[in-house]
Amino acid sequence: MTFDEHLGVEFEEGEGGQAATISIKPHHCNPTGNINGGVIISLADNLSTAAANVAYFEKTGERHFMVGIDLHASMLANQKGGTIRARSRVRCGWAAGSR
Numbered sequence: 001m002t003f004d005e006h007l008g009v010e011f012e013e014g015e016g017g018q019a020a021t022i023s024i025k026p027h028h029c030n031p032t033g034n035i036n037g038g039v040i041i042s043l044a045d046n047l048s049t050a051a052a053n054v055a056y057f058e059k060t061g062e063r064h065f066m067v068g069i070d071l072h073a074s075m076l077a078n079q080k081g082g083t084i085r086a087r088s089r090v091r092c093g094w095a096a097g098s099r
Helices: 003-007 035-061
Strands: 011-015 016-024 081-086
Touching: 003 035, 011 035, 016 035, 035 081
Parallel strands: none
Antiparallel strands: 011 016, 016 081
8 A cells, every 4th residue: 555545646637737525534533633744745645746747748758756845834723624736747847967
């Protein structure tokens, strides 16, 4: 089982990028009942990597596994339960190590 499968991430292709949802279960929550920040960050990481993989394949026709290099987050709000949804799009530019 992959980590995104363990989290319950459901991927969907969106217009101009990728989207994904997680239906929140009790194991996704912290002791206060809010969604654990790690779940939200993991969704962002998995989704951005998936979008990068799709964009690379569409551009080159080659399948390589893209990885995140740097991820920052500011938690402005949270919620108890429900479903969280994220969208990701890729802007092509420079590649790490190419400068």
